[in-house]
Amino acid sequence: MTKRQVIYEVLKGNKPPYVPWSFKFTVEPKEWLQKFYNEEDLDIALGNHILNLGSDIGFFEEIEPNMFQDVFKVVWDRSIDKDIGNPREPLIKEPTMEGVYFPNPHDPRFFANIESEIEKKPDLFRVFQIGFSLYERAWSMRGMENLLMDFMMNPEFVKELLRKIADYNIAQIEKAMEYDIDAVYFGDDWGQQHGLIFGIEFWEEFMYPEIKRMYKAVRDKGKYVMIHSCGDVDELFPLLVDAGLNSFNPFQPEVMDLFEILPQYRGRLAFHGGLSMQKTLPFGTPDDVRNDSEKLLELGKDGGYIFSPSHSVESDTSMENILTFIEVAQNQPAYLAHTGSEPVKLLEKYKAINAGK
Amino acid sequence: MEQLYSQLADCIEFGKINQAAPYPPQFKGMPGADELTQQLLAEGASAGDILSKALIIGMEKIGVKFRENKVFVPQVLMSAKAMSTALVYLKPLFAQNGSDRKGTFIIGTVEGDLHDIGKNLVAMMVEGNGYEVIDLGTDVTAEKFMAAGKEHPDAVIGMSALLTTTMGNMEKIVREIKAAEPNRKVCIGGAPVNDAFAKKIGADSYNPDPQGVVEFLNAMAS
Known part of the structure; x- marks a missing residue:
């Protein structure tokens, strides 16, 4: 069974031969790993099962030092946060859609890597990513506090803005469907550490109608829907499943009870993530990481689960902790048996490299 | 005057900025934090009393509701907006009397x-x-x-x-x-x-x- 087929089994709610995984890293840890493996493209070395296609946050042009303009013409200040940055000022200054610029959803850059990546890694599960997929795109254009108050003061403007964002995404999805992809992955953070940012009533009024349209555009073509939404959002799961959702990330252990939720939804919704990014990875020992990882693999062995840290791993996580969870995933007895591979000894290798310095 | 304090506290709690504001719908056409603060000052209320008898009462209520997940960030922002509208009139008076x-x-x-x-x-x-x-x-x-x-x-x-x-x-x-x-x-x-x-x-x-x-x-x- 290829990695692609293993993910299909997970998303269908069947028991996979082993627990698949897929990891992402922010800039610094990615560079550590590229050096460690002596590989530019980490998907193969890590054994990732998911192939990320398109561009999650879009394309940026540096218009002056530290100021990066996205395709919607929002300028992001990266003088402190180098990853994404903060919008310099609201693009939509008044609650009206008059004169609001929308880019070409078929911009060839979004599709440029699809064929070459699939050709390079044909046995991975192919996911076309749409980042900033609704609320985030809206607040990046209008300013978060303005948008949240618009929910009450200018609801028709909010609905029009969200509808246009969803139209843009759907046009992009339709183009992506011309390629041999398996799923579309939407990224949109709705949660806080406790509860939703704006509550389920506003979520149902403003987000849900557009979410249903976007998910339908994917599901009608027989493809899967995967999402990422940080925070305490599990109260939305029944509505999301009804709208056609198949897989949820990041599955943060600090905000939801993974061991209760996963069995409850197995067969209806799969989960991707789960390894603590707020506690274990930055502050735990390699033993803590190993314990947590093994518990998650045990939880996921009957299906409905793709193992991963609950977010792209950041530079506050040690290389030992990173190599530990990679090693635990790659050395699962069921995986070794299924693929006939030998166990990897990443920590040993890392220690030997350091000792030789 | 007690009635006005109570009305202003409600405007803070429910985020009614001024008479023209469409939110919240149940306060439609009624005076908001802007008008009520001006009215209280015109009737001789002190900035300290407006703060303690209206603003603090309203903000405390919204703060507790936020803690209990009964309201969310948008409602708190509206309350804060109503509060800052009232504070525009009160701040110059606080400057004269810091003990407020x-x-x-x-x-x-x-x-x-x-x-x-x-x-x-x-x-x-x-x-x-x-x-x-x-x-x-x-x-x-x-x-x-x-x-x-x-x-x-x-x-x-x-x-x-x-x-x-x-x-x-x-x-x-x-x-x-x-x-x-x-x-x-x-x-x-x-x-x-x-x-x-x-x-x-x-x-x-x-x-x-x-x-x-x-x-x-x-x-x-x-």
């Missing part, structure tokens, strides 16, 4: 961190509860906190971090402040921090929500 305020609170997001929604909510809630707020913004260094502390010797300092990567900066800042001024009260907040972390780094208080900060400040001020 319960104390001073210096707040900022720690060095290296730009997340400010939570920090802003705390600042709004604290201000609405009768404190002068010195908001240093985001990416605030120990030096900046301490310089503001020098200008406001009795102020409590509050700081926030959203990222695990900036919790180390929070620790460094708290330790520097405490080394220079052991008696300076410092409170912390933000998604990844907790009570154990507050104790570890020597902060005086951790609160998971804005109302908790208000209660900590009230306890310090009493």
